[in-house]
Amino acid sequence: MKLGRGRRALWGAVAIALPLAACASDGKDRPKSTAAKAPPVKYARDPYPSTYHAYPGVPTLVRNVTVFDGEGGRIDGGAVLLADGKIAAVGQSLDAPAGATVIDGAGKYITPGIVDIHSHLGDYPSPQVQALSDGNEATAPITADVWAEHSVWPQDPGFGRALANGGVTTLQILPGSANLMGGRSVVLKNVYARTMQAMKFPGAPYGLKMACGENPKRVYGSKGREPSTRMGNVAVDRQTWAKAAAYKRKWDKYEKEGGDPPDRDIAMDTLRGVLSGEIMVQNHCYRADEMAIVLDMAKEFGYHVTAFHHAVEAYKIADLLKASGTCAAVWADWYGFKMESYDGIGENLAILDHAGACAMIHSDDENGIQRLNQEVAKVLSSARHAGIQVSDEAAWKWLSLGPAKALGIDAQTGSLRAGKMADAVLWNGNPFSVYTRPEKVWVDGALLYDSNDPKRRPVSDFELGQPGSGDVK
């Protein structure tokens, strides 16, 4: 499993301290029984494993096309070869293997498939009826025990729209932000399947959704319980991390030495995963000052915040985020819909990027996910009008490689690099123009959307046989 940079170092101190503590108690608490200590049995880390498989594709060469490789590179009149589900080659000019489909990309652009790090598709699906509203377990402020994947409805029509209109090939489904610790996220390939497991991105690390600010304090304050204030938010978080640290000590010891297994606590499993650096923290947070407090809390308990989400005021602390190696996943221009979004500006992402902090676009919205390329185009416009120069090809990092890194899947997807998954979009023009749409979308080399072929347009079970079924949506 891939871990984000910097986390190893941060964990070093904890990793060294824990074996010492374990040694200190070794032999003293040993049961009097002469029976040999039972060997440790680890609980399953992946009990709902991915059954995703790549769908069949044909070797495909797109040539004479503008390539944004997603790593900042651009090739005009270039070529990309997809074969065996992988990016086989990217270059100025490539030869088509025998039997390959050859596509003339004149006037078109090819990019990595878009990775949306913040989606609730499947958990808050369409239609938005109470019976399908499964994104917030808003019954307690700490619900680290819930897993977003157990709410995902694979028939959400939103997946198909994100694919066909948005060119989204990978997405992280997060629990909502009612809770301080809302539960585990899941990373999906954007492919319809009968089961959630068959959509699950193989090998992707889990995330823990956390939230600060107005939502938790409003939801629980209105129920007359803690937290009802921002200080309450932090207090409940800290109490929980302290508990998690104790849980981790017990389980680390047991998994090393065996004996009687400690009691399982499903919520604490997740937090132990965070403290061990296996689970990435995806933290909903708007205000600059609150993000700074969360960063100190992370230091206090020895974990790393992978990304702040929404992060409407991240631009005010670009230097702090850069120093802590924490990313910001943001909208282009959302602002003013709640107090903590009052200071939103269109230059947020650009200021972060310009200051050297890690930044990316996200949707958090079943409509916005269909136009993330346009959201980045708006950021580019704001940036350039503010005097910050960013090239189109560099900006594509905000749409694929950036989020892939913040999900720990950048070795597999996020850029057009030989050997990576063939997740790619052919656009019918410059994808930063409002007049451009996806023409073809490949996931692991399988052509799953083709605007010219009605048979390559998915129709979820829910929409089948309904008014407008199979229509161009």
Next chain:
Amino acid sequence: MTRALLLLAASVLALPAAAQTIAITGGTVAIGDGSAPIERGTVVIANGRVVAAGAGVAVPAGAEVVDATGKWVTPGVVSAMTDLSLVDADGVSESNDAGARSSPFKASIDVSVAVNPAGVKVANERLGGVTRAIVAPEAGGSIFAGQGAVIDLGGDPDALTRARAFEYVELGEDGGKLAGGSRPAAWALLRDAFQQAQDYRRDPKAFDGRSRDSLVTRGDAETLGRVLDGQLPLLVHVERAADIRQVLGMTRDYPKVKLVLVGVAEGWMVAREIAAARVPVIAHALADLPASFESLAATESNVGRMRAAGVQVALASTGASGGDHVLRQFAGNLVAITRVPGATGLDWGQAWASITSGPAEAIGLGGEIGSLRPGRRADVVLWDGDPLELSSVPVATWIDGRAQPMRSRQTDLRDRYLTPTEGALPKAYERR
């Protein structure tokens, strides 16, 4: 506001007199009436109104000339169905005057008294090219949300273009919920309210409207009377094809009502009937998901298909989480889908009209705002490129012929934090 304060405000904003004649020359001119953009056109404004716009327009002697070579000149965007100027931050209830769940008054609620021209969003959105807004109340305690207003986004205290410009009512799934649980209940409420409005009109003195069990207050009855005789357009929010048919059928019983449909996600399925009834629509631009059981057939082609069937279409700002300026992105997408096989969109001229003259015409103000046809209020935006493109921004804006300030709270925040690190003093000391 006292005269002294008004003068002070005027001097701070440095507004030139609206009387001045201005000729904006050499730009690509979009009239906003659905016609194609005109290259190297001229727009002449004087006394706060458009004098002429197009190719071959002469520059009057003494006019201030603005060179628009390489730029675009258009009417400003008219944002329809927005809460702009009623709300500082939607989620902050203290700042939100869009809806009134527990008020005893319904149809008579008049949002114009809450319009705040100094709200920071007004200037923010003006910088995005929006110059007028059709401000709608939000239904809270009844299917009747109240009366909406039309405002300008100028940097001056006089924002109202028309108070009590329309009545807004919910008649689909939301209407059913508000009426007690079902669509039939909403229709029963509507018909009873109309009946009472007629009773009031016949004999105001005999009308109760004050007792505790009265369903319709005197004020509400008076307002609905103006709806029934066509003085006050009735904007009806419905999505489902069957609901749209039901609403169109309403005109049989209430022939003078000036209907406008809002939302209409399934409008394309009944487009010919809407066109035949000559009812304008203010539609979601890009709703393509079955967000509810009343919008199962939603598609981005909805607006284009209705337009092709002869329906007069305008775009609503619903779903514009980034702010009203997002309307031009919506309109641009409707041009984009003309290149998607099987989809129906709008050509450039129609798309621009759907966010300028379209909404103005829908509420009967096409003669006043929304286009650069002669005589219209001079709401003019000068863009540094194609205004539907995401890369373009306004470089100058006139409202009622007055040049507008090109700064907002957002530009202040941007400039303060363009370099996020602090200097010798805290950020609080950095300002223009």
